Amino acid sequence: MSLEKTVYIGTFIHCQSLTELDIVDNGAVGVDEQGKIAFVHRDRHATSLEQGWKSAKIVDSLKHGFFFPGFIDTHIHASQYPNAGVFGKSTLLDWLNTYTFPLESSFNALDKAARIYNRVVARTLSHGTTTACYYATVHVPATILLADICHSKGQRAFVGRVCMDRLSPEWYRDESVEAAMDATKKCIEHIENIDPDFHLITPIITPRFAPSCTDECLIAQGRLVQETGLPCQTHISENKAECQLVQEMFPESKSYTEVYDSTGLLTNRTILAHAVHLTPEERALIKLRQAKISHCPASNTALTSGTAKVRTLLNEGLTVGLGTDISGGYTSSLLAEAREAIFVSRHNAMTEGDGAKLSVEEALYLATRGGAKVVGLEDRIGGFEVGKDWDAQMVMLNPVGKDEDLDQSVGLVDVFGGESWSEKVEKWVYTGDDRNTMAVWVKGRLVHDRERVRS
Ligand SMILES: [Zn+2]
Incomplete structure (x- = not known):
């Protein structure tokens, strides 16, 4: 099944090692028609240098969301x-x-x-x-x-x-x-x-x-x-x-x-x-x-x-x-x-x-x-690297404050604006649930969509 070329932009978090997270808060990941990661940029603007991606679909994790491996x-x-x-x-x-x-x-x-x-x-x-x-x-x-x-x-x-x-x-x-x-x-x-x-x-x-x-x-x-x-x-x-x-x-x-x-x-x-x-x-x-x-x-x-x-x-x-x-x-x-x-x-x-x-x-x-x-698939899944399959979830947190742009429907992970990304991840692990999982992809295919994926 051929998919639409997609560039995911926003915050990407995955495990760099057993004890460390790698957090990129303004990045871009290009996923090709086969659902494989074609490029990873730590600065989303570098995407403009990629040939053949100008008309790709864009999926943005937005300010209070992040992409995490499935x-x-x-x-x-x-x-x-x-x-x-x-x-x-x-x-x-x-x-x-x-x-x-x-x-x-x-x-x-x-x-x-x-x-x-x-x-x-x-x-x-x-x-x-x-x-x-x-x-x-x-x-x-x-x-x-x-x-x-x-x-x-x-x-x-x-x-x-x-x-x-x-x-x-x-x-x-x-x-x-x-x-x-x-x-x-x-x-x-x-x-x-x-x-x-x-x-x-x-x-x-x-x-x-x-x-x-x-x-x-x-x-x-x-x-x-x-x-x-x-x-x-x-x-x-x-x-x-x-x-x-x-x-x-x-x-x-x-x-x-x-x-x-x-x-x-x-x-x-x-x-x-x-x-x-x-x-x-x-x-x-x-x-x-x-x-x-x-x-x-x-x-x-x-x-x-x-x-x-x-x-x-x-x-x-x-x-x-x-x-x-x-x-x-x-x-x-x-x-x-x-x-x-x-x-x-x-x-x-x-x-x-x-x-x-x-x-x-x-x-x-x-x-x-x-x-x-x-499961013997460490070369294909588990993190965001070029050549791996896009098996990922988009997690959304619930901002509380003047610029509130989401309601309580995104779950119990209330964030107040002062948290670092690693603190936000801790809050997700301890207080989150499936209401925070807005979308899920396997091999680039959207397999779960809590609300319409913002595009
Ligand atoms: Zn059992």
């Missing part, structure tokens, strides 16, 4: 969206039986799947999530439908059919290893048909977690991972009772991580969600295999799974992004998840010292560049 949600169960906010006092293993399996099993009804998947993709886009790593359910038609919906709505997505042949009720699991592999391959083939080069949608091999799969099932999926080179996503070391269960179910394995490693599932394209209770040896093995970690603080708190030690993971050189983990997590907003990551780190700091604290800049890094590395 968020990357590295772990979300699309099928569990109706349960967001519903978890009672459960913990992981009883939560699965009480809330999750009954809901997921109902996705054999395609009309219900369509209603839920359309909404979760629209909702995450409205929160500025330009890339999502989705778990669907065991059902092939519904998983295919999720891939189609992401493709048509324009969200970059990794879509995985959940593979599991034990632990869940008999009426909601794969009947055999053969049936499981056949179903997963059908979903992969469908995505290869709709997006042969995986420009937008990528299949991802998705064993639910070790206890849900027999040894044979894990081995078969590991073989598929090794044969296809496709990415893989699963859960690891989320809750202590689960870790105990894994030890009992896999007595031959030295650790939870080794269950995945010994079955071929631990590669540099593997995304491990939670990673709360890993031992130093397991972290070393994950680093050796260059597997990635999705930190899901809202879920870890909601299900009282534990507080992941993100500072330790980062200090040891592991690659970390953020995941909402709907519906273990209650929020589909990665901005809210960034806030949760900051607060969980502060709880860690209360027992371990200030070094554990994550800053606003670090949380935003995990939500963008960190997530890009987790």
Whole structure:
């Protein structure tokens, strides 16, 4: 699909490193017909030197707005969206039986799947999530439908059919290893048909977690991972009772991580969600295999799974992004998840010292560049550089004062005129929500528009 050449002007903010933001307050970014960034100028007037851009469309962030890279949600169960906010006092293993399996099993009804998947993709886009790593359910038609919906709505997505042949009720699991592999391959083939080069949608091999799969099932999926080179996503070391269960179910394995490693599932394209209770040896093995970690603080708190030690993971050189983990997590907003990551780190700091604290800049890094590395797309998304895709959101703040030019409809981020840009970003992270996300683009295509984009 060819797009209109567009020059975005105004304030651009992205993460320069884990700890620093790069803020350009009068810049310009040119995005070509393929949705790629063709030029970046720190002074918007330099645009006049560019050949062939005179008639390009202009999109201005205006005085109180800024462009920020789209968020990357590295772990979300699309099928569990109706349960967001519903978890009672459960913990992981009883939560699965009480809330999750009954809901997921109902996705054999395609009309219900369509209603839920359309909404979760629209909702995450409205929160500025330009890339999502989705778990669907065991059902092939519904998983295919999720891939189609992401493709048509324009969200970059990794879509995985959940593979599991034990632990869940008999009426909601794969009947055999053969049936499981056949179903997963059908979903992969469908995505290869709709997006042969995986420009937008990528299949991802998705064993639910070790206890849900027999040894044979894990081995078969590991073989598929090794044969296809496709990415893989699963859960690891989320809750202590689960870790105990894994030890009992896999007595031959030295650790939870080794269950995945010994079955071929631990590669540099593997995304491990939670990673709360890993031992130093397991972290070393994950680093050796260059597997990635999705930190899901809202879920870890909601299900009282534990507080992941993100500072330790980062200090040891592991690659970390953020995941909402709907519906273990209650929020589909990665901005809210960034806030949760900051607060969980502060709880860690209360027992371990200030070094554990994550800053606003670090949380935003995990939500963008960190997530890009987790999904293996750090050359294409996560920041504003020439050659990257324009996956971005335009954030608007709410000025209060004499020259007020917006009303309260742009959310709770009231700014009074004296704030620096980094203070405005802090206010956005702590008090903002989707009302501040005015527009969202993926590969240059406008995929969410809260109000008409000013042009
Ligand atoms: Zn999960």
